[in-house]
Amino acid sequence: MMSEANTPPLPDSHATDTELSVLEALWRFGESTIRALTDELYPGGGAARYATVQKLLERLEAKGFVGRRRAGRVGLFRATVDRGALIRGRLQATADRLCGGALSPLLTQLVEAADARALSADDIASLRSLVDRLSDSEEAP
Amino acid sequence: MMSEANTPPLPDSHATDTELSVLEALWRFGESTIRALTDELYPGGGAARYATVQKLLERLEAKGFVGRRRAGRVGLFRATVDRGALIRGRLQATADRLCGGALSPLLTQLVEAADARALSADDIASLRSLVDRLSDSEEAP
DNA sequence: GACAACTCAGACAGTCTGTCTTAGTCTGCC
């Protein structure tokens, strides 16, 4: 009972690398027109590149990563997910495919992967506070 | 200087869901023949399914996830990566695409995602020992 | 020698992705 739907929904679709570059631009510049995005991603790009960006936005919208509104006759596009949501979506997808949905194996492997490379003291501290929080809610349900 | 090559190489290719089911079978049963894997994955499957498994193994081998040796005239296939390596590979891929390769943003998001849902007491305990281990190696380099 | 099982190579359709073309619509300006 409960313990669901209290976190915003995670993206279930996959954003392509190219689609991701459009999202990155939207994150950097906020709500933008196709024209502005095209100029950013393909400087000097003509009508063809413009249409490419248009199609990428259309697909991103279908996947729920992007929303649009109209300002006069032109469309304004904005990202409807932030980078963190995208990351969490991919993490969850990895967990679903490789760990039956469980997240803790990911934590284990993440720490292992980071072992050689440095994890900052801040990272470790945030991990520790997670463990403390989890322990608390475990003892006092 | 250094801090490289002391961890085994991470898979750089992507294993499909279907390919993954073959890997899962190899993890469960260890070194196996195509026949045994086919019987496991497609019970009662005929020559067609056999060939499907064969092709999946061929592609897994090309991607470096599977190795083969010959026992007499039949081939014996084994996984050359374990589940953890696959997980770490996907984590690194996510980090590369979404965080410029840095792993700590993944940690942050993972903690956030794990916060909401229930982790088992075992998970929490193993997490705690993980944190303790990290803190130790942090204090005493 | 016939048969069964295995291997190897490749065909095939369906899907996904990035790219581009075309046609239609609206704008403001001369």
Add this chain to the structure above:
DNA sequence: GGCAGACTAAGACAGACTGTCTGAGTTGTC
């Protein structure tokens, strides 16, 4: 009024990837 320029919408296209399957050759058994 009408025209050039910019925007939208719809879809065509090739290349890659995936899961599936067929066929031709090999090898060992009875």
